[in-house]
Amino acid sequence: MAPSHAEPSGAGPSYLDAERGLWSWLTTRDHKRIGVMFLAVLLLMFLLGGVFALALRVELLTPGETVMGRLAYNRAFTVHGVVMVWLFLIPSIPTAFGNFLLPLMIGARDVAFPRLNLASFYLYVLGAVMTLWGVFQGGVDTGWTFYTPYSTVTGREVMPVLLGVFVVGFSTILTGINFITTVHTLRAPGVTWMKVPLFVWALYGTSIIQVLATPVLGMVLMLVALERVAGAGLFDPSRGGDPLLFQHLFWFYSHPAVYIMVLPGMGVISETVCAFSRKRPFSYRVIVWSTVGISFVGFLTWGHHMFVSGQSTFGAGAFSVLSMLVAIFTAMKIFTWLGTMYRGSLWVSTPFTYVLGFIFLLFFGGMSGVAVAVTSADLHWHDTYFVVAHFHFIMVGASLMAFLAALHYWFPKMCGRMYPEGMGIGTAVLIIFGFIATFLPQFLLGNQGMPRRYADYPEAFQPLHVASTAGASLLGFGFLIVAVYLGWSLRHGRAAGRNPWGSEGYEWLSDSPPPEFNFHAPPRFPRPPHDYANPGVNTEVEHAA
């Protein structure tokens, strides 16, 4: 190594201060700044999706028309679904926290293709703008699933949304390519495959899914667009086509997409549960192999969305069994996290509160997933609020809790300041409670037979809807508090210091916030991450000037 690239040792400017001005942010190739920009846009999207979620809950307070008509309702749930799934949950943890942390966690200076990384951000913004323009201008009313033939015959403008989601998908692919290449080629000396931090493993698994599944979605959306423009007929029964083909292809992407949403969250939990239990993971290899297993088996289960769609009984049986396999990996992870806590030294902090919520809610989300993957039970539950509650347990109860855990855990890493801890724990409890109050009634609604996407419903369903709406307002209030105190802490939080959590994770070896090129000197990782039996062995090399 040429010694001419000597960097200042000790306290240099952090990545936040290395360059100044808006332009330096917009043209940056620093993975940390790109991660922060992603985070900012993602939070905006979450706000938008959340506002629509509350609007939907208010509309469902009473049967008949409460605050909006049926058309407005159909458009609103489409906005909620499209924004939350494609503009928030799928990119959320990988693009914001993954971008920020992945190079830090493997001791690299940046991701493998920094320019591609920036391109990915701008593609995401472009796709988001197109999608939002589409949903507000044209008022798309297809739901986020774009089921044919409805999406090909509806009078609303579906095209800009299809193209927007396509572009967002491209951004996802670029991030995936970048992450896989980075993990393969840029690990620091000493970081062997079985010493890669668990969050990085989760990102790696996620990237595999993103890279292999997203192109399928892109092509399917293009085919739907072609159907609308040219009457291609591939999904149109009046021209001999088969609408089930669309469902097959769509779920080939969109079922693994569920794991795109939840796998990074599981990575966050694996990371934080070790940090706050002061213990190495109960079984590193179980977590690693279940991560890889989920990203593989997740591709084999898409047909369980189609048990009552007219698919063959053979297909239903096969997909049902394969779905059971993927649930196993989640179960293994849950047991391993509990095992990690066993005889640890638990530090009850805000991230850890979210971890506990995550484990508990993921368990119920996963089990209800198994329940709807049971073919006969799905005859009753398919497309009812049971399914709605199930996937909200996974997407909000798990992914969003993990997002909040990550936000609090790495908040000091990103901006060098702490948030008020007591407030954080209280709000976390409030959010978890509000979440259960929102979605537990929805399980019961599903049992009672309330189908999804209903603007209006028979009166028998009202009590549970009222309960759910009450819970939702609690949940919304909780998010509001988080926004307020985190915003306050950005300016006024107390300085965090390099490693406020005393974590052994590789990323905490550098300053908080990190310097522009992550480490002042090449780090040395002789011990695995999360090795709390031998604290302080992993260090940066003392710079020999």
Added chain:
Amino acid sequence: MRGGVQVLAVGAVLLALATLSFGLSKLHLGAWAVPVALGIALCKAVLIAFFFMHLAERPGGPRLVIGTAGVFVGILVGLVLAEAAARAWPTLPPGPFPVSRLPGTERSGPPRAAPPWLPLP
């Protein structure tokens, strides 16, 4: 220069295989036609990947990546076909079948005439 000879040799094999595909198509192999044709195409693809796309020089990552992609293509095509083939009569669509549209969107299906930029004879 050894590399150049190798490229030409592989190229010759590729051209020969292409000719073979074409020749076999004249024989009308019936049910075997598609598997045989796809098998030959796969051979060609493997040759190109290994010798032209430098896979021979790059063990590890790249082979893993393209192998995985192949597996997933197999899963997608295979499971969709397996499901569709097992559908009982009368669930396979019998062909063009009149479907009524949303009232008023009859025009959303384009006309059975060429678009203006494609003049028909």
Added chain:
Amino acid sequence: MSDLMRRILFLPEAASSLAPRVDRLHFFIIGTTFVVGAGIGLTGLFFLVRYRRGRAPAQEPAMAAPTWMEAAFAGVPLAFFLLWGALGFQDYVWARTPPRDALDVYVTGKQWMWKFAYPDGPGMVGVLHVPTGTPVRLLLTSRDVIHSFYVPAFRLKMDALPGRYTEIWFEAVRPGRYRLLCAEYCGLDHSRMRAEVVALEPAAFESWRARQLAQPTWVADESFGEEGTRGPLARRGAVVATRQGCFQCHTIDGTPHIGPTWLGLYGREEPLASGDSVRADVAYLTESMMDPLAKVVAGYAPVMPSFHGRLSAGEVGALVEYIKSLQPERPEPPPVQEPAYGPLPR
């Protein structure tokens, strides 16, 4: 016991022979979930109290999962999941394999209504009459987009796809009226696409059927309004209506859509949103085209654009004449809706 569980879980009554089967598995799964979930929650809480920082030694105990435990993590849940999968699949196959002696009913989903037809009898819109204690095979299809036939009390759901038939069967065990919902999102009025299944004692069903055969319930006929029955002005009106996009909101077959149907509209007494009512005569129809928001029929959103300046006087006359011509007749019972195709050549 089952009834208590049903009440706790908010399940509707079990009114078909399938429902107890589904419920039994449901209780098994939910019971296991709650036991294990409570275990996990309590374990977490226990750890939280017992191993809270400060109480436990700060030094990390050297500990890793033994292999047998890793295997158990995977094996035990898998055994449960596969057992449920197998039990469920058994019932699923049962639910999708109709007995030979089943009564056939053809079900057609259409935005946003359900139509039912018996092989020998008249069709019905919105109400399906079935005998109890008899297997009923449903052959479902759709006229436009995908719908889903869902009767919560029967625990039964099957999509109705355009361009093909799907089948499912059920056997109602008790007489009663059961709610039928559409479970697959199908557009504007998806949430109002409801109907009813009326289960009758076999004897009552037979007498109902005999009565229906003698005096069929009126059903809007699709083929109504053939060219020959209309005058030239009405025909011109049909062309104008197509060109102006009237059919985006109005139907001519009796189906309510974004706007009121035109079938039988002329001369009808329409209730207004304001509480009054108005007789749909030439004056009202003309006013509605020119100033549509003046008198909106109750139950419809005020979304119609004004056609003032977009329609000539002649075109307005033609439209009115066309609407006049759309009077319901008492049609023949619809022909038997058999699948019109044979087995596929393989």
Added chain:
Amino acid sequence: MRREASPRPVEPRALHFGDEASRQDAAHLGMWIFLATEVLLFSVLFTAYALYRLTYPGVFQQAPAHMDVFLGTLNTFVLVVSSILVALAVDAIRNGRDFAAAALLALSVLLGIAFLFIKAAEYTKHVHDGALPGAWYAYEAFALPGANLYFTLYWVMTGVHAVHVLVGVGVLVTLALRTLAGEFGARFHTPVELGGMYWHLVDVIWLFLWPLLYLT
């Protein structure tokens, strides 16, 4: 600071990657992942083809009779030869003969353009027959249920492929010009290899399209 014995793992310092070998490794790996996404992109169309071939077996067997098999086969040979030329060009640039490499790339560009022209000729013929995709299908000689789907698939598959050929031609032109400008040589030629890989992938996809659409 000492250097690791093997080129990987890389020191996270200096120019991002430790040396040229690991830079190449990363570039190739990234390119392969991108190619994998392309493969999955086309797999959607192959799935649709397989499903409709299963549904309308007769139509798909008769369809090649309505295709211009001669032009299709000619196109196969054009693409394979151009692929060989690109492989030769990579070999040439590795051995430092950059003018030869540029010439070979230019030749394969010509073949790529020839491919597009032949394809256009075919398309014209189909338009004259009325064998247009989807709703515009009006080919009297082949009016079976499902025939319109065959031609929809034909247009979409070859159309998406043609777009890739077009992009590939653009890439090859850029590479040829940059080679002529002396940007690449025996030492640094990763872009030529990557661009070549893209072109080969386009070729491979055609090698699957050709038997499915023209031969069987």
